[in-house]
Amino acid sequence: MAPNSVDNGLAELESLYIPPVPLNRPGAGGSESLAYTAYRAQIYRRRGYWIQSFGQIDLESNDRPIYFHHSGHIPYFEQRGYGIALIQGRTIDAFLAGIPAGALVLVAVKDDGSQRLSGEASSRLADMGIAQLDRSKLRQSYLWAARKLEGAGYEVLHEACSAEELRWRIDDGARQIELVSGGALSSNRSKIEIDGVEFSRNRRGWNVVVCPPDGACISTSFDVFATLAEEGSLYRAAPQRLATSAFRAIYHAGGQLNGIKNSNALEVFEQSYSIGGFRTFTADIELTADEEVVLRHDWQPGFALFGFLARYPDAYVIANINSADRRRLKMMFDKLISAAAPFGFSLLLRVIPQLQSIEMHRIVESIFPFPRYVYILDATPNTIEAETAFVRENKIAFVAVRSDQYTEETGARIREAGARVLVHGVNDMKLLRDLAGSVHGISTDSLAAGDIHAEIAGREAAQQARRAALSRFVQIRFGVDTAGCRWLESPNQEDWAELEERIYRAESADEIRSLLKSLK
Incomplete structure (x- = not known):
């Protein structure tokens, strides 16, 4: 594994x-x-x-x-x-090349062991003595037994490939061995029995057993129908369209309905999602006289918020639940958790509680460990040093600041604490343009999602061009490959200006490598 x-x-x-x-x-x-x-x-x-x-x-x-x-x-x-x-993970050719000299290697294919045999890997396997199996042998049976020589070579003891089931037995003086291979065209099974003990994993592809000269036999498998890598390897699947922006456009209180703000009504959330294009919302949640949680101004039976989240799997809600009464606050979160039960508790992963104080975080954590929180920086009297220490120690995902209180220094401190910066109360495009280069999201009462996303997309395209230019410069000037370097994730334009200056002033490849390493 x-x-x-x-x-x-x-x-x-x-x-x-x-x-x-x-x-x-x-x-x-x-x-x-x-x-x-x-x-x-x-x-x-x-x-x-x-x-x-x-x-x-x-x-x-x-x-x-x-x-x-x-x-x-x-x-x-x-x-x-x-x-x-x-x-x-190891590929089959690297695995076979790394086996110690003198070891006995046994291979019995189940289903198919041919469809990834191409290119350099296939050539290397042929050099090791795997001669009869190639991509033309789809779903056929295949057996191979060989002893590892010094270097990368093998002494082949047996090899066979057929549309029919294959069997082979040998007594090498130390072990009695029976191999069976059934491709999908025959019995669809694998058997590697040594002294009466089954070692084959009986998985699709190559079932492999290695018996070293002075140790116990070990088994593994390679699903060569799908990959050349060993069972249990780690893969990355990248969609054709990767998310290009982590910027969050947040509609406050669900948005507007007929010009009315802060309604928190379910109809507003539905309209803002389906027509407005928003995916993240703030929601004011209250406790009724009979101690049930509801969206403010939404008096439907039950708690409508989780029904909304269940219908729209890419929607997120920043939950504003607040009370100066510790007992009441705990009750509200207890009720919130219970309200999720009929829809599935997994919906809680898309609820982001809004914290008004450090004490509130302790209360919520005692009930459920939400994956992300928004901490309202302007809601508490603590110093910025105390606030950022709390954010860092508790890995708070987002810190929100009022638009009239946000400064570049505040944003830098939040980013240094490991959180993303949100600014709330952004209701005109000029302010958005001023902030877009240094924050990770904004909350608005009136801006259209399309306008916000268009502005952010333009800025991120420009930043991507700068990233590409820097990468190209590094490759041409210093011969350093930037592949795998996670270029500065902060949107802060000042950070980018500093990065560009350091790269363009660099005088050696070692200096560049040290810089790139710091950005990973």
Whole structure:
């Protein structure tokens, strides 16, 4: 099994991760489901990616990279235009080349072991003595037994390929061995039995057993129908259209309806999503006299917010729940969690509580570990040093500042604390243009989502051009490849100006490499 490399920081922020072993998702509203949702939230907070099952992902609309281990997913990704890259793991040719001299290697194919045999890897396998198997042998049976020589070569003891089931037995004096291969055209099975013990994993592709001269036999498999990499390797699937912007355009209180602001009515959320094009909303949530949570001014039976989130899987809600009464605040969040149960607790992952104080964070955390929070910087009397320390220590995702209180210095401190900057109360395009180069999102009462996105898209296209120019300069001037470097993620134009100056003033490739390493 290849190491779980997503835990080592190889996955981008906001990417998706499919675990190597399918997780048995409990029912929508039970205690096990709530615990599983809390686990997913905590993984996101620690590592920055979202755990998903393959069946939960809409491959047609997805715009984020997906990390996965199961090779059976590869054909489905490829059919939908995803590019597949091996992130970590051994290919079959590298695996065979690395086996110690004197070891016995046994291969029995199940289903198919041919369709990825092409190019340099196929040539290297042929040099090792794998002569009868190529892409023309789709779904055929295949057996190979060989002893590793010094270097990369093998002494082939047996090789056979056929549309019929294949069998081979040998007694080498130390072991009694029986091999069986059944491709999909015959028995569709693999057997590698040594002294009466089955070692084959009986998986699609190459089932491989290695018996070293002085150790126990080990087994592995390679799904060569889909990939040349070993079972358990880590892959990255990139959709044709990756998300180009992390900027959030947030509609305050769901938006406007017939010119009325701050209504928080369900109809407003529906209209702002379907017609207005917004995907993130703030919502004011209150407790009724009979102690039920509701959207302010929305008095329908039940809590309509989760029905809205269930209908629109790419919608997010920043929940404004506040009370000076600690008991009442705790009750409101308890009720919020309970209201999610009929729709599935996973919807809580798209609720972003808005924190008014450090104490409020402690209360909410005691109820449920939401993956992200918005901390209102102007709501508390603490110093900026105390606020940013709290944000850093608790990995708060967003910090919101009123538009009339935002400064570049404040934004820089928030970014240094590891959070993204939101500015609320942005209601004219000039202010948006002034802020767009230094913040990660804005909340508005009146601006149109289309106008916001057009402005941000133009700025990000210009920034992408600057990134490409810098990359090209580095490659031509210093011969340094910038592939794999996550160029500065901050939108701050001052940061970019400083980066450009440092790169253009660099005098050596080592200086450039040191700089690029600091940006990864």
